[in-house]
Amino acid sequence: MKIAVPIKFVPDLVEELNIDSSGAALDTSWLRLIINEFDDHAIEQAILLKERGGAEVTIICAEGDGVDDILFNAAAKGADQLVKLMGSDAAMMNSHATARVLADFFKEIQPDLILTGVQAHNDLDGSVGALLAEYLGMPYVGYVAGVTAASGSVIARKEYPGGIIGEMEVKLPAVLGIQAAEQPPRYVAYSKINQVSKTVKIEERAISDLDSSGGATVGRMFKPEPAQRAEIIEGSPEEVADRMVGIFKELGVM
Amino acid sequence: MSYDTIKSIIVALALLVALGIFVRYAWQRLWVYLRRGQTSPKFSDWGERIKGLIVFVGAQWRLFRFRLPGIAHFFIFWGFLLLSLTILQAIAEGLMAFANPQFVLPVIGTWGPLAFVQDFFALFVVIAIGYGLYLRLIVNPERYKGSHRNQGVKVLTFILTIMLSLLVMNGLRINLNEDLLGRYRPISTLIGGLFVGLPEATQSIIEELCYWIHLGVVMLFLTELPQGKHFHIVTSIPNVLLRNLEPRGRLPVTKTSDGAAGVSKMEDFRWRTMLDLYTCTECGRCQDVCPAYNSSGLLSPKLLVMNLRRNLQERGAALSAKQTNGVLSKSLTGEIVGEEALWNCTTCYACDQECPLFIEHINPIVEMRRYLVLEGKMDKMLQDALANLGRYGNSLGQSDRMRAKWTQGLQPAVKDARREPVEYLWFVGDYASYSPTLTDVTRKTAEVFSKAGLNFGILFDAERNSGNDVRRAGEEGLFEMLMGKNMQALGKCKYETIVTTDPHTYNTLKNEYAWDGNRPRILHYTELLDQLVASGQLKFSKKLAAKVTYHDPCYLGRYNGVYDAPRRLLRAAGCEVVEMPRHGDRAFCCGAGGGRIWMEEKPGHARPAEIRIREAAALTGVQSFVVACPKDVTMFKDAVKTTGNESRLQVQDLIEFVQEAI
């Protein structure tokens, strides 16, 4: 089975986020990027599948700071091929553009299964997985928390609220949006990454023109602003309820 | 054939068989099996090594840390050495019987003063063995739990028999006027007195019987010797001679040739470690002092060594027999030594320090952890901490840019050592920099440094975790990365001395960083302040009338021998220091070291820190539990709460007293 795992980098929330002078984007000079947590789980799930039944795992990521380390990290876990998408705006692609670039690539390498993080905290125009499935004409299941290989298909496990678990068979080729791998992403020792980085090659692939159409445009980006007027309602439950009904009427929502 | 000729033949045959068995086992163990191990670094500094042999084998120095058992062993050891000469005489006598039944070896069999000393030592050994049997059979202390008791008792009985038969034999020979040195043997004479009434012929038969018992048990003992814990009689001398002479705080490096680090099977250990395994006497001193054993009970350094030794034996035999499965397919980390046991070690050094024969525990534990880390087999919390350390340079997962946030608003401002030369470069450490409960103490430290007129600065966001515990958790590659970054930052600064808040940082900077012969002066803050008080640069204006007890951090005390400076400081500030029963080099670990602070504590066990707090709470009148390590503050504040001692004891950093007294 050929498994492809497209991953992306997102701003690290450990750092303070600042808005640049345009007022519509994050200030990149202070930004530090980190692998999208869900993508990390997608890698783990791919490696687990490989360990259980054999697979060839390809990891794909747009170029950027720290990307090589993450790719080598994945290789140390067991990934077979590492691909870096090169292009000046590679890191800034929106989900639509990313999905189009990936779709072109996947038409070439024809993976049986595509695993990707179900979402990222900076997705403004939907998640890459669903868009990718659309462009490739493949089935898509999101919020998957466990995958088992079957012949010509996979069983995807989803967890629903209330402790209900669903299992569905998905015909391959398919795209799955991973919410969580069956086990937390494993730790890779530094010595292993160092060793891999000396032996494994990262394949670089140039991106031709980007097509971002269909994405969202940011009008204004701002930090949460404290509400100007806040009223603390006090009194017995009945009094509070009366006052609230009054407010709703004033606002015209009731 | 005369009786004497037969005697000679039997003695010769017995000797041949016993020596044959002894040599076969010893050769197999010390040559065949040990050679399968990895090479050990070259041994040098022979003067020091021989000195150690005199002090630790000859004078049995470390054994006296357990007073009575130590004294008993001292006499058994020296008795054994002195009386092995009488054994030689007995053997020679038997071998030569066909020619001369009265044969005596020159000097050994003819020198009166030697006979005198031997006579007394035989008695001492009997008394010591009696005590040993009493300990094993009646007292049976916790430290013997898991040791081979029957084997111990058997060998004690052997020695007792050898001694008693010797004394009786000598006594009877004196009665029969066969002993040239009779007047040098008062004890034997006394014992011989018990038999005086018997007819000479009977005495003669008993005497001959004693000879055979004496010799027979000696031969039995010889065959038993290489098969169990008593092999230490043979291996302890090379083991002490070839002991690790590196500073305590320097962990041996792993073999990194092919990126495969650590130990995953017995043959990955160095042969020197294997020799350690054969040398263990199962005395349990290490287990007795181990905080992991005394809290969760999941790890006993003694059982660790014993299990490894058994594996060395079984694997050795299986490999020699060209087997391919069975014991060979058992995993070292998991089946032979439990993973949980390996992760429970706090690397407190109590066991290594206690072992009379310099057997190392931390080194093999870390080697096996290295392998587990490589396999990704570890606690989730530890995994997160290591990931954070790799990414942000601190285990708390905070931005490295925020490392010096605690300095905000301090007057005078803390200097940036990267920008201007300073005399003291203060290596602050993770917890002191980030932990919200500790930054207050860190600010007080800065205040004290300023008031003492020190020209000091810090590395701000260029500082990384020093890696001491990263290394001990088994993540060698990450340690090297952190060390590299710190060395790079330090390399760009101008300073004379490094001062650390954290004893763990202190340890690795001092003992493990690659200074290439240019190590600067490295001080713990307590050492520095102590020196400033002595030189008069730091003066106290107040005398605090507090009654306190001081907890020695493992990495300051046991690892680096700093015991007095913190106590002198406290006294200079006016405190009365009351010692806990376990203090100084016997201090009981807080449980945070070796990466334990990043791991989950299994519920349902007393934690080391709680045991320690109870120890302190039992001291009358002591209100403060003083520590000199940021990790201790975290561990003990928690333990004070969980043991319900909040109103009784206050956990305070030493710097708080200094700051108050200035």
Ligand code: SF4
């Ligand atoms: S170093 Fe401390 S915790 Fe580890 S085995 Fe030795 S005594 Fe126990």
Ligand code: SF4
């Ligand atoms: S390792 Fe040392 S202290 Fe521990 S039981 Fe063996 S001989 Fe005794």
